[in-house]
Amino acid sequence: xxxxxxxxxxxxxxxxxxxxxxxxxxxxxxxxxxxxxxxxxxxxxxxxxxxxxxxxxxxxxxxxxxxxxxxxxxxxxxxxxxxxxxxxxxxxxxxxxxxxxxxxxxxxxxxxxxxxxxxxxxxxxxxxxxxxxxxxxxxxxxxxxxxxxxxxxxxxxxxxxxxxxxxxxxxxxxxxxxxxxxxxxxxxxxxxxxxxxxxxxxxxxxxxxxxxxxxxxxxxxxxxxxxxxxxxxxxxxxxxxxxxxxxxxxxxxxxxxxxxxxxxxxxxxxxxxxxxxxxxxxxxxxxxxxxxxxxxxxxxxxxxxxxxxxxxxxxxxxxxxxxxxxxxxxxxxxxxxxxxxxxxxxxxxxxxxxxxxxxxxxxxxxxxxxxxxxxxxxxxxxxxxxxxxxxxxxxxxxxxxxxxxxxxxxxxxxxxxxxxxxxxxxxxxxxxxxxxxxxxxxxxxxxxxxxxxxxxx
Amino acid sequence: xxxxxxxxxxxxxxxxxxxxxxxxxxxxxxxxxxxxxxxxxxxxxxxxxxxxxxxxxxxxxxxxxxxxxxxxxxxxxxxxxxxxxxxxxxxxxxxxxxxxxxxxxxxxxxxxxxxxxxxxxxxxxxxxxxxxxxxxxxxxxxxxxxxxxxxxxxxxxxxxxxxxxxxxxxxxxxxxxxxxxxxxxxxxxxxxxxxxxxxxxxxxxxxxxxxxxxxxxxxxxxxxxxxxxxxxxxxxxxxxxxxxxxxxxxxxxxxxxxxxxxxxxxxxxxxxxxxxxxxxxxxxxxxxxxxxxxxxxxxxxxxxxxxxxxxxxxxxxxxxxxxxxxxxxxxxxxxxxxxxxxxxxxxxxxxxxxxxxxxxxxxxxxxxxxxxxxxxxxxxxxxxxxxxxxxxxxxxxxxxxxxxxxxxxxxxxxxxxxxxxxxxxxxxxxxxxxxxxxxxxxxxxxxxxxxxxxxxx
Numbered sequence: 001x002x003x004x005x006x007x008x009x010x011x012x013x014x015x016x017x018x019x020x021x022x023x024x025x026x027x028x029x030x031x032x033x034x035x036x037x038x039x040x041x042x043x044x045x046x047x048x049x050x051x052x053x054x055x056x057x058x059x060x061x062x063x064x065x066x067x068x069x070x071x072x073x074x075x076x077x078x079x080x081x082x083x084x085x086x087x088x089x090x091x092x093x094x095x096x097x098x099x100x101x102x103x104x105x106x107x108x109x110x111x112x113x114x115x116x117x118x119x120x121x122x123x124x125x126x127x128x129x130x131x132x133x134x135x136x137x138x139x140x141x142x143x144x145x146x147x148x149x150x151x152x153x154x155x156x157x158x159x160x161x162x163x164x165x166x167x168x169x170x171x172x173x174x175x176x177x178x179x180x181x182x183x184x185x186x187x188x189x190x191x192x193x194x195x196x197x198x199x200x201x202x203x204x205x206x207x208x209x210x211x212x213x214x215x216x217x218x219x220x221x222x223x224x225x226x227x228x229x230x231x232x233x234x235x236x237x238x239x240x241x242x243x244x245x246x247x248x249x250x251x252x253x254x255x256x257x258x259x260x261x262x263x264x265x266x267x268x269x270x271x272x273x274x275x276x277x278x279x280x281x282x283x284x285x286x287x288x289x290x291x292x293x294x295x296x297x298x299x300x301x302x303x304x305x306x307x308x309x310x311x312x313x314x315x316x317x318x319x320x321x322x323x324x325x326x327x328x329x330x331x332x333x334x335x336x337x338x339x340x341x342x343x344x345x346x347x348x349x350x351x352x353x354x355x356x357x358x359x360x361x362x363x364x365x366x367x368x369x370x371x372x373x374x375x376x377x378x379x380x381x382x383x384x385x386x387x388x389x390x391x392x393x394x395x396x397x398x399x400x401x402x403x404x405x406x407x408x409x410x411x412x413x414x415x416x417x418x419x420x421x422x423x424x425x426x427x428x429x430x431x432x433x434x435x436x437x438x439x440x441x442x443x444x445x446x447x448x449x450x451x452x453x454x455x456x457x
Numbered sequence: 458x459x460x461x462x463x464x465x466x467x468x469x470x471x472x473x474x475x476x477x478x479x480x481x482x483x484x485x486x487x488x489x490x491x492x493x494x495x496x497x498x499x500x501x502x503x504x505x506x507x508x509x510x511x512x513x514x515x516x517x518x519x520x521x522x523x524x525x526x527x528x529x530x531x532x533x534x535x536x537x538x539x540x541x542x543x544x545x546x547x548x549x550x551x552x553x554x555x556x557x558x559x560x561x562x563x564x565x566x567x568x569x570x571x572x573x574x575x576x577x578x579x580x581x582x583x584x585x586x587x588x589x590x591x592x593x594x595x596x597x598x599x600x601x602x603x604x605x606x607x608x609x610x611x612x613x614x615x616x617x618x619x620x621x622x623x624x625x626x627x628x629x630x631x632x633x634x635x636x637x638x639x640x641x642x643x644x645x646x647x648x649x650x651x652x653x654x655x656x657x658x659x660x661x662x663x664x665x666x667x668x669x670x671x672x673x674x675x676x677x678x679x680x681x682x683x684x685x686x687x688x689x690x691x692x693x694x695x696x697x698x699x700x701x702x703x704x705x706x707x708x709x710x711x712x713x714x715x716x717x718x719x720x721x722x723x724x725x726x727x728x729x730x731x732x733x734x735x736x737x738x739x740x741x742x743x744x745x746x747x748x749x750x751x752x753x754x755x756x757x758x759x760x761x762x763x764x765x766x767x768x769x770x771x772x773x774x775x776x777x778x779x780x781x782x783x784x785x786x787x788x789x790x791x792x793x794x795x796x797x798x799x800x801x802x803x804x805x806x807x808x809x810x811x812x813x814x815x816x817x818x819x820x821x822x823x824x825x826x827x828x829x830x831x832x833x834x835x836x837x838x839x840x841x842x843x844x845x846x847x848x849x850x851x852x853x854x855x856x857x858x859x860x861x862x863x864x865x866x867x868x869x870x871x872x873x874x875x876x877x878x879x880x881x882x883x884x885x886x887x888x889x890x891x892x893x894x895x896x897x898x899x900x901x902x903x904x905x906x907x908x909x910x911x912x913x914x
Binding site (some may be wrong): 034035036046094095097098101102104158159172203210211212213214216218219220221222223224226228229231232233235236237238239267269275279280281282283285286287292294295299301303304305306307308309312313314315316318319320321323324326329331354355356357358365399400401402405425428429430431433 | 493501615672676677678679683742744753763821856857858
């Protein structure tokens with residue numbers, strides 16, 4: 001066993017350039033799942049994933065069509081009697097806008113210093129390729145002591161609308177002991193991390209309509225409710241003076257933080273100075289009565305993700321716009337439900353929207369929050385692996401982002417997920433100049449080798 | 458004299474098609490003064506104007522360069538001892554965005570029904586061509602009984618930044634008895650109108666900066682002040698519950714409306730039903746204590762003209778934007794000053810902007826409000842001309858739009874303006890599908906013939 005571990009790690013170190021080549025290949029495919037113009041690129045990324053699984057000798061490899069973007073499946077059932085781990089990943093990415101802020105093309109992966117820049121480098125093509133390469137390192141140098149199933153979807157960045165149906169239909173094929181989900185990240189380069197809770201998401205588009213068409217602001221200014229101002233009024237009323245969200249009943253199902261959990265979150269290395277450095281904000285802010293670590297991980301939030309109205313070009317156009325739009329999303333914690341939050345948003349608008357405008361609310365997507373058991377064989381194998389590679393025990397944290405598949409797998413497959421990953425907080429995920437720290441990525445591949453070998457019963 | 462009037466009117470009626478051809482020509486030139494990409498088109502429009510003046514036999518025709526877009530001048534000094542009228546016009550237009558809402562191209566003039574659709578059809582290429590054609594009709598059929606000077610600028614839609622210097626430098630050349638400014642319009646097709654007061658303008662761009670770059674709304678939601686929300690909060694605080702503007706000192710210099718003037722404004726045919734029909738709004742709104750006619754003409758207002766932040770494409774992107782922008786403009790009434798309002802906006806922001814964001818305010822342009830004498834030979838000549846053509850006395854109104862040149866001419870040349878025009882309230886000026894009602898345009902040419910002939914001492 002020590003021999004296999006050593007030989008697999010030697011394989012990783014000997015094949016760094018080849019691994020990087022594979023990584024660059026998939027980063028060049030612009031698999032933006034929300035963009036109707038990139039359907040073909042998303043399909044191409046799925047085929048690329050299937051081809052890699054076949055190269056690895058996986059069986060039953062198949063690209064399953066769904067209502068939108070395909071799911072890629074493959075399995076390696078070569079260790080009868082040993083545990084089966086389902087490796088989850090997504091091969092789709094966020095849109096690259098604003099394009100003009102990228103220092104190199106989002107789909108032209110470029111290395112600067114120790115970082116590899118490209119959309120999806122961190123979230124999460126890098127993590128999927130790291131998983132593929134860890135399995136490759138073991139299989140090319142010995143025997144895999146566990147069974148593996150791969151579930152690679154193309155809709156994570158749009159809320160995984162087809163995944164629930166797929167999990168239900170393929171429940172037997174996907175049967176396993178637990179899942180590995182490397183779609184989270186580390187608190188810092190020297191701070192290996194396991195995530196045990198994830199926030200959920202409810203994402204809306206609110207459109208406010210005023211006059212039937214754009215109006216001259218001189219001729220008509222003073223008699224119509226400007227829809228951009230009406231939108232600003234509605235949005236600014238969604239928080240109170242304490243930074244609490246005012247949607248009716250929003251906090252009803254929020255699970256209170258226990259004293260023990262607050263103490264644990266207080267031990268995280270991510271202090272205010274860390275968050276100030278990561279965000280570049282002048283000051284931290286948010287709900288009063290909670291620390292920064294609590295606010296980003298264990299408390300729900302509401303953000304504007306985008307806003308558009310009227311004339312936004314250079315110079316001045318004296319117009320009263322006919323409409324205004326905001327993308328509004330909430331991050332949810334156990335036991336909030338995105339379907340409830342949609343109703344609360346409708347109630348808020350019904351109560352607060354003035355009678356001189358019309359409004360429409362689209363429910364763009366949602367994901368249920370999750371919290372999981374920290375003491376299971378999967379988590380123990382990952383904790384040991386991270387400690388071996390980094391030389392320090394991992395941090396356990398609640399993470400602010402949303403990975404709806406974790407709660408879907410709990411609910412539909414009855415399995416827990418080991419949630420980790422090798423992205424860093426300053427990777428600019430969902431933003432221009434997304435990157436992956438390459439030394440951390442290579443360490444991550446080694447950690448995944450240890451993780452898989454640690455699972456041997 | 459009756460003969461000249463009759464022959465000039467016959468000329469107008471005989472040359473309708475040729476007049477329309479001239480009109481279409483200038484509408485095809487995309488002279489968008491705010492657009493740095495259209496500098497050449499603006500110059501071309503100036504040359505076109507100069508060519509028309511030369512064809513008319515005007516003297517001293519010249520295209521005067523300025524810091525930005527040229528001023529076209531020409532004169533007809535053929536009536537020594539008679540009054541001199543300075544005909545003001547602008548050949549530049551507003552940007553055509555949003556382009557996708559035009560039923561025909563903004564620079565491909567198209568007739569549908571009785572209307573001619575194109576950017577600038579109403580504001581104000583149509584009014585300039587009507588003036589040219591009225592002078593042509595008189596000169597081709599007899600003698601012009603007054604002297605004429607033309608002042609045609611290309612920067613009206615960006616606040617006429619070069620005009621003040623031009624008026625000062627060329628004060629002697631521009632000496633005259635009064636100005637004709639046909640850049641206003643009519644209250645309705647059957648309601649000829651003379652405008653005696655104009656609102657001023659102060660137009661700003663406010664940019665709010667939060668984090669150093671776009672952030673993942675899951676990982677960082679809860680600790681930074683979202684700049685789009687901060688902008689919404691700032692903007693929504695700019696009006697109070699009574700619809701009054703909260704900038705400090707904003708109303709200090711507003712001239713109160715006299716009872717007599719309120720009574721006069723109450724007689725205008727533009728009632729609430731009229732404004733509801735024109736705007737398509739569900740309800741009228743605005744500052745409490747004032748009628749709709751008072752609010753659009755005699756009270757100052759604040760509008761959002763545009764707003765932009767974060768992700769505005771299709772679908773969902775879970776980002777906390779790094780910045781947000783709003784175009785904010787105020788319409789001013791005597792004796793407010795745009796320079797004061799800029800300072801008041803800065804004071805408001807200094808007092809209200811939270812310490813966790815940065816902000817920048819650009820003063821994009823301003824114009825001083827004006828109010829003028831209603832009893833002078835020019836206004837009397839126009840009132841008689843309108844009554845001759847429409848068969849009813851004109852309405853006198855305060856107009857909500859801004860024509861800064863009127864107050865500049867008062868101040869720098871010491872002259873009053875006769876403010877009228879033949880656009881209609883539903884012409885969609887500054888909006889998609891701008892149009893000019895052609896029967897009203899032809900009537901306008903006849904009215905201008907009468908006006909010029911009425912000026913004979």
